[in-house]
Amino acid sequence: MSTEQITALVTGANRGLGRRFAEELVARGAKVYGAARNPESVDIPGVVPVQLDITDPESVRRAAEVADDVNVLINNAGVSTRAGLLDGALDDIRLEMETHYFGTLQVLRAFAPVIERNGGGRILNVLSVLSWVHPQSSGAYAAAKAASWAMTDAVREELAPKGIHVAALHVGYMDTDMVSYIPADQKTDPGVVAKQALDGLFADAPEILADELTRTVKAGLSSPRS
Numbered sequence: 001m002s003t004e005q006i007t008a009l010v011t012g013a014n015r016g017l018g019r020r021f022a023e024e025l026v027a028r029g030a031k032v033y034g035a036a037r038n039p040e041s042v043d044i045p046g047v048v049p050v051q052l053d054i055t056d057p058e059s060v061r062r063a064a065e066v067a068d069d070v071n072v073l074i075n076n077a078g079v080s081t082r083a084g085l086l087d088g089a090l091d092d093i094r095l096e097m098e099t100h101y102f103g104t105l106q107v108l109r110a111f112a113p114v115i116e117r118n119g120g121g122r123i124l125n126v127l128s129v130l131s132w133v134h135p136q137s138s139g140a141y142a143a144a145k146a147a148s149w150a151m152t153d154a155v156r157e158e159l160a161p162k163g164i165h166v167a168a169l170h171v172g173y174m175d176t177d178m179v180s181y182i183p184a185d186q187k188t189d190p191g192v193v194a195k196q197a198l199d200g201l202f203a204d205a206p207e208i209l210a211d212e213l214t215r216t217v218k219a220g221l222s223s224p225r226s
């Protein structure tokens with residue numbers, strides 16, 4: 001798949017990492033749909049805005065109808081409530097699952113047939129190092145990302161015979177609104193991460209581990225628990 005043949009849809013394309021994905025895909029010569037809850041907030045030159053709330057089935061259905069030439073899907077949209085599992089609001093815990101797990105799955109289920117009809121392609125799910133590290137301070141987020149990791153692995157197997165490659169991006173802190181409370185020297189540049197993730201996706205990598213922390217954590221998964 002050369003970049004000129006790519007028609008991509010990026011969820012949460014109005015800001016943060018999603019915006020960087022959309023900008024990078026345009027720079028590589030792709031046609032890009034920038035999906036956002038408020039499409040008017042998508043102001044990237046060359047990007048076609050599309051209304052999409054990934055937790056709203058009707059909105060997802062409409063987006064898949066409008067963007068019917070897509071062959072690359074970037075499931076980027078996400079939230080972070082920082083809710084703990086025992087003392088956090090249940091609504092926040094549900095929102096994390098509804099967004100990262102059910103929302104991402106819903107978009108994937110709507111667009112997989114579109115990508116298949118268009119001759120196959122690629123899907124990237126944006127996950128986190130917190131798929132594998134589960135601190136109590138982000139219990140709800142980590143549980144939702146861990147569930148999305150399992151979902152990503154299962155659909156990779158299911159979609160491979162249909163000519164659709166599914167990849168996961170795992171990454172630590174990036175400099176976006178989501179973690180504005182974290183000091184700048186602990187965050188990576190989302191523009192660099194977007195480039196790295198797209199390089200991995202188009203090289204058919206199943207997992208892109210974007211930073212040293214993420215690579216160290218993944219390598220340590222087989223170590224005995226301390």
Ligand SMILES: NC(=O)c1ccc[n+]([C@@H]2O[C@H](COP(=O)([O-])OP(=O)(O)OC[C@H]3O[C@@H](n4cnc5c(N)ncnc54)[C@H](OP(=O)(O)O)[C@@H]3O)[C@@H](O)[C@H]2O)c1
Binds near residue numbers: 079179
């Ligand atoms: N920042 C980090 O340190 C970090 C680390 C690891 C992984 N991640 C993951 O990276 C992805 C992007 O996050 P970010 O850092 O760019 O965060 P961000 O700056 O807070 O942006 C989040 C994006 O997701 C959108 N979104 C949230 N809920 C949505 C919904 N129901 N439907 C459609 N769009 C929705 C937001 O849209 P609105 O503008 O409408 O709110 C926004 O565009 C997320 O999956 C996040 O979990 C982030």
